[in-house]
Amino acid sequence: MIECHDLQWGAGGRALTPPLDLQLAPGSLTAVIGANGSGKSSLLKVIAGLDRPLAGRVESAVPRLGGIAYLPQQQEVDRQFPIRLNELVSAGFWRSGLGRRERRQRLHRALADWGLLDVKTQGLHALSGGELQRALLARLSLTEAHVLLLDEPEAALDEIGVRLLWAHITRWRDEGRTLMLVSHNLAGLGEQRCDGLSIARSGCVAAPIRQLLAGQDTLLRRVA
């Protein structure tokens, strides 16, 4: 369980939204939506413990280190860092107590699952955008963290990649993990049964995603 109490976040001491109160239950999936620059990624980083809140607090039933895993956007990955794809994916074993043999088997399975066996020894600089995204997701799929925070996980994925992603999300929910994901794919989210959180300067609204999207439709029609 994650709880945000009177949470405010933003850079340079300026809060992006009014205080947020939010509860994320085990097995829940919360889709975070909002305009560019509204503060979605910044919120995930605060919940992940990578940035400090400006006010309020995040309470977590699991330890930050090892209990919460974060999928960054690709531009946060240093592609010049001299490691191979399989080494990047192996970082998902961080804090895992698994033995060497078990790790090797799980790594192979994750690379196969995400269609990465042919490029497993490529350097990060030599990967396509979709391959790098699959590698980041494969790394996430190796962690045993109970809370998974995904920033635009569909970015750069082809149709099969998107299907693989949603199959994993379903499995992670069934395992009782707590998921939060940022997405601009409103049509895709409309097909999901999940919670929603809309972020805006005027305030944040938590409601079932389909309810939030119905409100967005009305707004978009006004803009068109």
Ligand SMILES: Nc1ncnc2c1ncn2[C@@H]1O[C@H](COP(=O)(O)OP(=O)(O)OP(=O)(O)O)[C@@H](O)[C@H]1O
């Ligand atoms: N390190 C930083 N220093 C200064 N300002 C920042 C920093 N990180 C983010 N911001 C600003 O905070 C605001 C929120 O950024 P954030 O990345 O959280 O938005 P977002 O909702 O995820 O946007 P997008 O949909 O474009 O990805 C933006 O105005 C951004 O310019």
